[in-house]
Amino acid sequence: MxxxxxxxxxxxxxxxxxxxxxxxxxxxxxxxxxxxxxxxxxxxxxxxxxxxxxxxxxxxxxxxxxxxxxxxxxxxxxxxxxxxGLIPTTDAPATPAVEKPAGPTFESLGLSAEIVSALTAAGYAAPTPVQQRAIPAALAGRDLLVSSPTGSGKTAAFMLPAIEKFAQLQKQEAQQLRAPRDPNAPRGRRPQPIARPRLLVLTPTRELAMQVSTAATTYGKHLHRLRTVSILGGVAYGQQLMLLAKNPEILVATPGRLIDHLERSRIDLSELNMFVLDEADRMLDMGFIEDIETIVDATPETHQTLLFSATIDGKISSMTGRLLKDPERIEIVQKLEAKSNIAQTVHYVDDRDHKDRLLNHLLRDTELDQAIVFTATKSDADLIANRLADAGFESAALHGDLPQGARNRTIRALRERRVRVLVATDVAARGIDIPGITHVFNYDLPKFAEDYVHRIGRTGRAGRSGTAVSLVHYAEMGALKRIERFVRSPLPVNVVAGFESRKAPPKGGFGSGRGRPGNGNGGGRGYGPGSASGYGNKSNASSP
Structure with missing residues (x-):
């Protein structure tokens, strides 16, 4: 204009x-x-x-x-x-009251908005009892000795306070000006990168390590420069070197592979702020005590230690005296849910062939819709799934060695009823919720009694009826005793005509007396009642 x-x-x-x-x-x-x-x-x-x-x-x-x-x-x-005065002045509309959840919230525990947002997006509504007690104590810098059952939310109980500390550290660093780079500084050959994590989580198995890594990524997705790396056995060494070169803030590892990298000077724990031992009781049972002590020797004196275990027994207590400084002890007692809608039975077997034949017979039950068969090892999961497929069953294996894409396809096939029998390990099958699963078979009894409860919980969902069958070899009597003590009830024994065990099942309690010396499995200590002979005499039973 x-x-x-x-x-x-x-x-x-x-x-x-x-x-x-x-x-x-x-x-x-x-x-x-x-x-x-x-x-x-x-x-x-x-x-x-x-x-x-x-x-x-x-x-x-x-x-x-x-x-x-x-x-x-x-x-x-x-x-x-x-x-x-040409438009009416009205009071601002009242904001509708938001119903506050009863009890503590993630905000009230001291977590920042970024982390709470990630938890909300992941479907977390409120903190579990172990999280309510462990998160504030960990944020306060206390060493923790936590007894919490599997499935109680213990991963978030240690990972959330660790990530919150990272968030606070990032805010402090953002307020500090970086020193300008000296243009006259000598430029030599770039040294081989060394990972110096701030948080180390030690787990007994690679499956659990992968779960913890996934959780860390989920909880910290709104934080910048928060890198998580898993160091596990079975992964190419060169691939792990590339991951370590990123100098991750969070390192999740199994003991053996971590020590390997420590000895090669690829990992330096001198700047570690927090050390977490997840499922410490399992690591002790697997013989990792010396590895744990070697790793602890590589950490600074000032680091914070959080030890999580399903149970706290004498072995754990003796280890805590060396690892923890004035720890706060937190014990979450597992509340056993009534399983009255799940029929639980035990079938005794003489050997593996007997177990395989009996499983084939039970899988042909006309009342069976879909089933999960639990095994102790990943190799057995593959072997049994293939054998069942050859026998005409629509079967598939699910375990931690499978790529994530293959696992997703297997679960999808199970949901779509294209798979009738899933053969799985404990960790891989945890969390599966499919209404069509009417039967659960324990091909191998779990080592830990609480895992039995998680296994049979895959059936009888939402009040439906279910069936849980355990195929028990006499060498597994100790595991059966632990399970019955844990569920506070004996498991009824069932016998299928034509599949009877050659050895009479024990009567009364287990392990109350000594058996005759034998020259097979079991030695002289018997599992039978009173003076009954124990498993171990070759004339009585075959090795599995």
């Missing part, structure tokens, strides 16, 4: 050109507004500068925000209309 045109506009309207332009824009949109909006009053008030700002490009932006029929953020133009 030329100056002459601006002067002409002033003469014809008596208004400055920007105000005149605003009036035209308002007029063009007036059809969309209620009739009480007076354009002349708006123009007059704008000219008197009651807007508190010049009329120009900023005013045009404000015009685009007007919506006379809905609530919007207050602006000078909004105040303008209210000052003219």
């Amino acid at each position: 030329h100056q002459a045109d601006d002067v002409s506009a002033r003469r014809s309207t008596g208004l400055p050109y920007p105000t005149q332009l605003l009036t035209k824009i308002l007029a063009a949109r007036s059809r969309e507004w209620p009739p009480f909006f007076d354009l002349h009053a708006v123009s007059s008030l704008a000219e008197s500068n009651d807007l508190g700002m010049p009329i120009g490009a900023d005013a045009l932006f404000l015009v685009s925000r007007i919506d006379m029929t809905s609530s919007f953020t207050a602006s000078p133009l909004d105040n303008l209309a209210a000052q003219t």
Whole structure:
């Protein structure tokens, strides 16, 4: 617009050109507004500068925000209309009250908004009992000795406070100015990168390590520069070197492979802030005590230690005296759910061939819809799944050695009923919730009694009836005794005609007496009641 045109506009309207332009824009949109909006009053008030700002490009932006029929953020133009008295002034609509969850929340435990947002997106509603107690104590810097059963939320109980500390550290570092790089500094050959993690999580198995790594990535997805790396056996060494070169903040590892990298100086634990031993009782049972002590020797004296175990017995207590400093002890007692809707039975078997034949027979039960067969090893899962497929069953294996894509396809096939029998290990099958699973078979008894409860919980979902069958070799009597003690009830014994065990099943309690010396499995200590002979005499039973 030329100056002459601006002067002409002033003469014809008596208004400055920007105000005149605003009036035209308002007029063009007036059809969309209620009739009480007076354009002349708006123009007059704008000219008197009651807007508190010049009329120009900023005013045009404000015009685009007007919506006379809905609530919007207050602006000078909004105040303008209210000052003219041309729109009714109403109180702001009351914000509907949000129902607060009963009990502690993740916010009240001291977690930042970024982490709470990630938890909400992942479907976490409220902290579990172990999280309610462990998170504040860990944030306060205490060493922890935690007894918590599997499935109680213990991974989040140690990972969330660790990630919260990372979040606080990042905020502190963001406020500090970085020193400029010296252009005259000598440029030599770049040294071989060494990983210096701040958090180390030690697990007994690679499956558990993968679960912990996934959880860390989920909880910290809104934080910048928070890298998590898993160091596991069975993964190419060169691939792990590339991951370690990223210098991850979080390192999740199994003991053997971690020591391998420590000895090769690829990992340096001198800057470690927190050390977590997950399922410490299992690591001790697997003979990792010396490896744990070697790893602890490589950590600084000032680090914080969190030890998690399903149970706290004498072995754990003796180890905590060397690893923990004035720990806070947290014990979460498992509440056993009633399994009255699940029929639980035991079938005794003489050997592996007997077990295989009996399993084939039981899988042909007409009341069976879908089933999970639990094995102790990944190799057995593959072997049994292949054997069942050869016998005509729609079967598939599920275990930690399978790529994630293959696992997803197997679960999808199970949901779509294209797989009738799933042969799985404990960790791989944890969390499966498929209504069609009517039967669970323990091909091998679990080493830990609490895993038995998790296994049979895959059937009888949502109040449906289910069947849990354990195929027990006499060498597994100790495991059976632990399970019955854990569930506080003896498991009834069943016998299928034509598949009877050659050895009579024990009567009464287990392990209450000594058996005759034998020259097979079991030695002289018997599993039978009173003076009954124990498993171990070759004439009585065959080795599995």
